[in-house]
Amino acid sequence: MHPPASRPAKSTFEDGRAQGSAHISAVSSQDIVSSNVSKSPIAIHNVASSPSLPVSQPKRPRPKLPRPVARKAKPRTLPSPFEPQSSSTLSHPATPDDEGGDRNKNNGKGKRRASIESFHSCKEDVSRENLRPTKRSKLVLAAPVAYKHEQFWILDGNTVLEVGGVLFKLHRSRLVDQSMFFARLLDEQDVLMDDNVVIESDEHGTVYHLSNTTPTDLEALLQLDKNPMAYYFTPPAFQVLAAILRAATGLGFDTYRAFAVKLLENAWSSSLADLTTESKSNAAEVLVLARTCGIESVLKRAFYEMVRVTGYGLGDGELDGGDGDASREISRADERRLERMREHLISAWSQVAVRVDRSFICPNKSKGTSGTPGRAHIPGSSSTSPRLSGCPSLFFQRVSWETRVHDSGLYDEYQFDPLCGLQALIDIKWEEEGWCSDCVRARREAWTRMRQKTWERIGVWMGLDN
Numbered sequence: 001m002h003p004p005a006s007r008p009a010k011s012t013f014e015d016g017r018a019q020g021s022a023h024i025s026a027v028s029s030q031d032i033v034s035s036n037v038s039k040s041p042i043a044i045h046n047v048a049s050s051p052s053l054p055v056s057q058p059k060r061p062r063p064k065l066p067r068p069v070a071r072k073a074k075p076r077t078l079p080s081p082f083e084p085q086s087s088s089t090l091s092h093p094a095t096p097d098d099e100g101g102d103r104n105k106n107n108g109k110g111k112r113r114a115s116i117e118s119f120h121s122c123k124e125d126v127s128r129e130n131l132r133p134t135k136r137s138k139l140v141l142a143a144p145v146a147y148k149h150e151q152f153w154i155l156d157g158n159t160v161l162e163v164g165g166v167l168f169k170l171h172r173s174r175l176v177d178q179s180m181f182f183a184r185l186l187d188e189q190d191v192l193m194d195d196n197v198v199i200e201s202d203e204h205g206t207v208y209h210l211s212n213t214t215p216t217d218l219e220a221l222l223q224l225d226k227n228p229m230a231y232y233f234t235p236p237a238f239q240v241l242a243a244i245l246r247a248a249t250g251l252g253f254d255t256y257r258a259f260a261v262k263l264l265e266n267a268w269s270s271s272l273a274d275l276t277t278e279s280k281s282n283a284a285e286v287l288v289l290a291r292t293c294g295i296e297s298v299l300k301r302a303f304y305e306m307v308r309v310t311g312y313g314l315g316d317g318e319l320d321g322g323d324g325d326a327s328r329e330i331s332r333a334d335e336r337r338l339e340r341m342r343e344h345l346i347s348a349w350s351q352v353a354v355r356v357d358r359s360f361i362c363p364n365k366s367k368g369t370s371g372t373p374g375r376a377h378i379p380g381s382s383s384t385s386p387r388l389s390g391c392p393s394l395f396f397q398r399v400s401w402e403t404r405v406h407d408s409g410l411y412d413e414y415q416f417d418p419l420c421g422l423q424a425l426i427d428i429k430w431e432e433e434g435w436c437s438d439c440v441r442a443r444r445e446a447w448t449r450m451r452q453k454t455w456e457r458i459g460v461w462m463g464l465d466n
Helices: 012-037 041-049 096-105 108-129 134-138 172-178 180-186 215-226 238-251 254-267 283-293 296-307 332-353 394-407 418-427 437-461
Strands: 147-153 159-163 166-170 197-202 205-210
Touching: 147 215, 159 215, 166 172, 166 215, 172 180, 180 238, 215 238, 215 254, 238 254, 238 283, 254 283, 254 296, 283 296, 296 332, 296 437, 332 418, 332 437, 418 437
Parallel strands: 147 166, 159 205
Antiparallel strands: 159 166, 197 205
C-alpha cells in the first residue's frame, strides 16, 4: 500500500483568510448579541454577569446564549390616596432577585399573598395616621342658600327677615305697629329674648333670622295683613287659618290672632246646639293647633269629633311629625284622654239604648173607669173600640224598642256618639207605637236632660272643666 499522500500545507494567504473570517464572524455575532441585549433587561443582566469574549481567539468555542424573549411591561399602578403605601417598600431599588420575585408573583398564590400583605400594610398605615372617620364627614352639610320671596321682597322695604331659607324684605313701621314681638326686637329691646332670633349684621345691612315660624305660615299672615278684608265674608280654608293663627301667635300679631281665634271658634263651636250627626274633618289638627296656640275653647268639640269616629280620625302617617315639627304630634296624655272618654261614652249609651227603661212609669198607666186599669192599645190592631189613654204593656214596649232601636241599626250607629244617639231617640215618633203623649213627652224630656248632662261631663273627663 502506498503511503497516504500528505495534505498540502496551507499558504499564509489561506491562514490569514481563515483568521480573518473567524474574526469577522466573532464581530458580527457580538453585534447581534449587543442589539438583542439592548432590548431585554434580562439579557443585560446575563451579559453583565458573563465574562467578555476575546476576539483574538477565534478557535475557542463560544457558549450559546439563550435567545432573549420580549416581555410586555406591566402597567404601572399609582397608589390610591385612600390606601397609603408603606415607606419601607420604596426605600431600596429593585434588584435582580426582586425581578425574579416579581415573576413569581405573577402566579396565583404569589399574587394573592402579595395583595394580602399590601392590604395589611395599608391598614397599619391608616391606623398609624389617625385618619378622621368618613361617617363624621357626612354630618357636615352645606348651608342652604337663602332666596328672596317672590311677593314679599318689597323694593322699598327696610327690614330683612330670614325664615327657613326664604328672605322677606318688609316695612319696619308696619311690623312695629302690628306686632309687639317686632316692636321689642326692632327697637333693640330684649333682642336676645330667646333662641328663636339670631341677628346678623355686616356692611350690607342687618338680617333677622327667625325660627319661631315657617315660610308658609308667615306668608299666610302677610297676605292677611296686605288685605284684611279678604276673609271678612268668606272664611279661609282650615290650612290657611291654621297658618295665620300659628304665625300670629308666634310673632305677636294680637289683632290677627283674635280674628283667627274667632273664626276657629265659630267653626268648632263648643255649644251642644251646634253638634250635628255629620262629623267634621281635621279634628286631630284642630286639637294639636289648640294645644300649640293655647285655645282651650275648641278642645271639647275637637275631642268629641275624634272619639265618635273609627280610629279617632287618624289615618296611617298622620301627625307623625313628617315635616320635622315635633309640636304637630298628639301628646300621649291626650291619647289617654281620648281612650278614657270613649269608654265613658260607650257606657252612657249602653245604659240608655240597650233596652227600654223599665223604671219609667207612664203617668196614665193606672187611669181608668171605676178604678180599673186602662186597657193597653195593641200596636197594629184594627179595632175601632174606644182606646183608653194608657200606654202599651211592657211586652209590647220591648217589641217596639227592639224594632226601632236595634233592628234599624240605630244602636250600632251611635255606639261612639251617644249625644246624637239620644237626639235620634228623641226624634222617633213613639206615638205610632201606641205610647201616650204624656209618656212620650216625659221620656223626651229625660233624654234631653241626659244629653246635656253627658256633654257637661265630657269637659270633666277630658280635664277641661273642674
